[in-house]
Amino acid sequence: MAITGGEYDKMAKKASPPSHKLKNGFFAFVIGGAICAFGEGLSMIYEKIGIGRDDIKALVPITLIVITAVLTALGVFDKIAYYAGAGTIVPITGFANSIVSPAMEYQSEGRILGTGANMFKIAGPVLVFGTVAAVIYGVVYYIFLR
DSSP: OOOOHHHHHHHHHHHSOOOOHHHHHHHHHHHHHHHHHHHHHHHHHHHHTTOOHHHHHHHHHHHHHHHHHHHHHTTHHHHHHHHHGGGGOOHHHHHHHHHHHHHHHTGGGOIIIIIIHHTTTTHHHHHHHHHHHHHHHHHHHHHHOO
């Protein structure tokens, strides 16, 4: 006996818990905003101790990447992401997490075939499509807007 599309939809809706969109949106906004505010705070601290603006522009993302990587390795970032949902996909922190998570998961398979071969499983497509989009944008800009 085959299940039709309509029957499957009913079964899937029955088995899926309802989404709390307002609550999820609130936590994504608050925690994502806190991550961004933390980055801005780092910028202000670095400026206060006398680091130049150009160096700060590089130092803040590097600091956020390192903190996210360490929190991911310790299992803390996943707990934050559980509550924040999309709020943790602030580009820098989400990217760092997408590299470290598979690296941690596959480390038992060895450095090369485990960690090395699998650490870009999630981030790899993002890098490829981001690069392609940048090239297309650059060509369009060069042709029409220069």
